[in-house]
Amino acid sequence: MMRVLGLDVGDRRIGVAVSDALGITAQRLALVERSASLSQDVNVIATLADQHQARAIVVGLPLTMKGEQGEQAQKVLTFVEALRARVQCPVEMADERLTTVQGQRALLETDTSRKQRKQLIDQVAAQLILQSYLDAHAQR
Numbered sequence: 430m431m432r433v434l435g436l437d438v439g440d441r442r443i444g445v446a447v448s449d450a451l452g453i454t455a456q457r458l459a460l461v462e463r464s465a466s467l468s469q470d471v472n473v474i475a476t477l478a479d480q481h482q483a484r485a486i487v488v489g490l491p492l493t494m495k496g497e498q499g500e501q502a503q504k505v506l507t508f509v510e511a512l513r514a515r516v517q518c519p520v521e522m523a524d525e526r527l528t529t530v531q532g533q534r535a536l537l538e539t540d541t542s543r544k545q546r547k548q549l550i551d552q553v554a555a556q557l558i559l560q561s562y563l564d565a566h567a568q569r
Contacts, residue, residue, distance in 0.1 A: 431484035434477060435559025437525065437551050438488060438505045439463070443470065444551030446559040447481050453567070455559035457552035471511045478516055485518050489525030489558040496524075523562050525554065 435455055437444035443461040448454065458481075461473050478486060488509050491501045498506075513520045 431482045433559060433563065434458075434474070434481065434483045434486045435555045435562065436474065436486060436488045437554035437558060438508050439551060440501075440504070442551045443474065444553070444555035445474070445477060446552065446555040447483075448559060448563055452563055455556045455563060457549070457556050460549075460552050467508065467511050468515075471508070471515045474512060475515045478518060483516075483518050486512065486516065486520045487523050487559055487562040488512070488520060489554065490522045491525055521562070523558050525558050 432450060433448040433452060435446040435448075441463055443463065444457075445459040445461060446455045447458040449456070459477065461470065463470055474486070477483075488505065490505055491499070493499050509520055509522065
């Protein structure tokens, strides 16, 4: 079975997580620093998808607490459109509300330093987005 990639797309960084081959667990994979070029960022993610033989990519959609799409959600949707045009596998969206908060709490519980938390939070958020997706699809 092929893997699934999970993405937490931000203005400065993209957190990337990958599932195990069975699609049961999500692990942190990489932190991609955003460039000035959308196509270059999409190419980096497409390369990771190819390297890990991703059967799907799930991208966190940052909805407001009311469930509406704000400015950041529009930026993520633009990224997703470009990614869908570049990769062969399906690109799905998942509600990412509170994943950053959950990630911060998890890192605080492990006594991770502030500097390390800043470096890890996007990857942890991607891992949480992906794990939620995997759990939801395992129940089907």
